[in-house]
Amino acid sequence: MSYSSMEVAVRLTRRNHNAFVHLLAALESQGYDLSNILVTKDLNEIVKAKPKVVLYSFYSQEVDEVKKEVEILKEKINPILVAGGYHAIAMPKHTLNVLGFDIAVIGEGEETLYRLLTSLKKSNYKITKELTDIKGLAFYLGERFFFTGFAKVEDFWKFPPYPEGLKLISPMEISRGCPFGCYYCQTPYAKGFRMRHRPIDQIVKYSRRMKDMRYITPNAFAYGSPGGILKVEKVEALLRALQPLRKEGRRLFYGTFPSEVRPDFVTRETLELLVKYTDTKRIAIGAQSGDNAMLKAMHRLHKVEHVINAVELSLEYGLEPVVDFIVGLPNESPESQKKSIELMKWIMRKGGKVRAHYFMPLPGTPWARCKPSPLSNEMKKFLGRMAAEGKIEGSWGVQINISRRLQKLMEEFYEEPMSYHGKVKMLC
Numbered sequence: 001m002s003y004s005s006m007e008v009a010v011r012l013t014r015r016n017h018n019a020f021v022h023l024l025a026a027l028e029s030q031g032y033d034l035s036n037i038l039v040t041k042d043l044n045e046i047v048k049a050k051p052k053v054v055l056y057s058f059y060s061q062e063v064d065e066v067k068k069e070v071e072i073l074k075e076k077i078n079p080i081l082v083a084g085g086y087h088a089i090a091m092p093k094h095t096l097n098v099l100g101f102d103i104a105v106i107g108e109g110e111e112t113l114y115r116l117l118t119s120l121k122k123s124n125y126k127i128t129k130e131l132t133d134i135k136g137l138a139f140y141l142g143e144r145f146f147f148t149g150f151a152k153v154e155d156f157w158k159f160p161p162y163p164e165g166l167k168l169i170s171p172m173e174i175s176r177g178c179p180f181g182c183y184y185c186q187t188p189y190a191k192g193f194r195m196r197h198r199p200i201d202q203i204v205k206y207s208r209r210m211k212d213m214r215y216i217t218p219n220a221f222a223y224g225s226p227g228g229i230l231k232v233e234k235v236e237a238l239l240r241a242l243q244p245l246r247k248e249g250r251r252l253f254y255g256t257f258p259s260e261v262r263p264d265f266v267t268r269e270t271l272e273l274l275v276k277y278t279d280t281k282r283i284a285i286g287a288q289s290g291d292n293a294m295l296k297a298m299h300r301l302h303k304v305e306h307v308i309n310a311v312e313l314s315l316e317y318g319l320e321p322v323v324d325f326i327v328g329l330p331n332e333s334p335e336s337q338k339k340s341i342e343l344m345k346w347i348m349r350k351g352g353k354v355r356a357h358y359f360m361p362l363p364g365t366p367w368a369r370c371k372p373s374p375l376s377n378e379m380k381k382f383l384g385r386m387a388a389e390g391k392i393e394g395s396w397g398v399q400i401n402i403s404r405r406l407q408k409l410m411e412e413f414y415e416e417p418m419s420y421h422g423k424v425k426m427l428c
């Protein structure tokens, strides 16, 4: 297939790779011919191919880089530019008016994208009134702004995770949505508060394609449950069903990169499953703060005691806990930060690892308009020292700058975000 026959291009990046693998599979399974799509990480290749449509998916943290690419594409080939992902959902007007996209996909994109691409082909790649019939789009027709409603794909597993027509593989999305509603997190507002799961037989069928079996889920131990409670028998059924694939030589990683687990789901029962059925050596646990008042303020719905218990149990079962923290949370006092330092130190002393992140006000979350708190001198010194000694992972340093850029973005371009549930309550 020559480049010139490709009418659609996907701008693949490290960060949107997994999402596009799943989306391309969904397009194909609805009958879309993938040989019509150029999938590439190379912007020059897109320019050379001169497609009629270019698909992007990105986070708010990436908007500056995306804007530059949009300018290049507009100048050189002027395609229809379509944006999906968390930023487009939370800030469609910014995506269209400022970044320069023609269409924003709002919500879960599997069906919307199929309908959009089919409709655009029919109209010979023009933005027409027909698009107002497709749920999940925001765009302008002349001066008039249209939003056709938030697209939901309740049973997302009706689409396979991997395309047949393209050699693309990624960790598999097995669960979607989260009921916890932590105030800094976009997941529940973009994917819903109820967790849904890919069925076990489908997970097994497609896991065969992976060398190392890895999964995408907001909370790996919530598999099979609406999300808020542990259904250990469901997790066990899944892991047990994957055993024949392990015997064929694949390694099975669960509750670790690229997913994580909530500390209140780390129990003897869940850890026994990891040890018995998986090759997991490190378990990724979201702690976020060492201060119960802060955990309450951010709506984490677990306590420091859960983190301590999760770390102790993980070590007892021979797993290395890798524990995530967010520093500089809104209204976080030096005393609160001291409590986080104490907990981080305790985790490292015990033999666990810490990953530190700086608070980033993400559009589409209740804390989108909140300001980070300055880091206390003690926190700065502690993180600096630990990073120099290679004891702390995480990108808190670069995130300070990204956080600043996000605050500016919210100050200049704040708009009411689109959400799975209607309104997102702004808490700052």
Ligand code: SF4
Pocket: 178, 179, 180, 181, 182, 185, 186, 187, 188, 218, 219, 262, 286
């Ligand atoms: S941070 Fe994790 S537990 Fe909290 S809402 Fe997001 S996905 Fe759910």
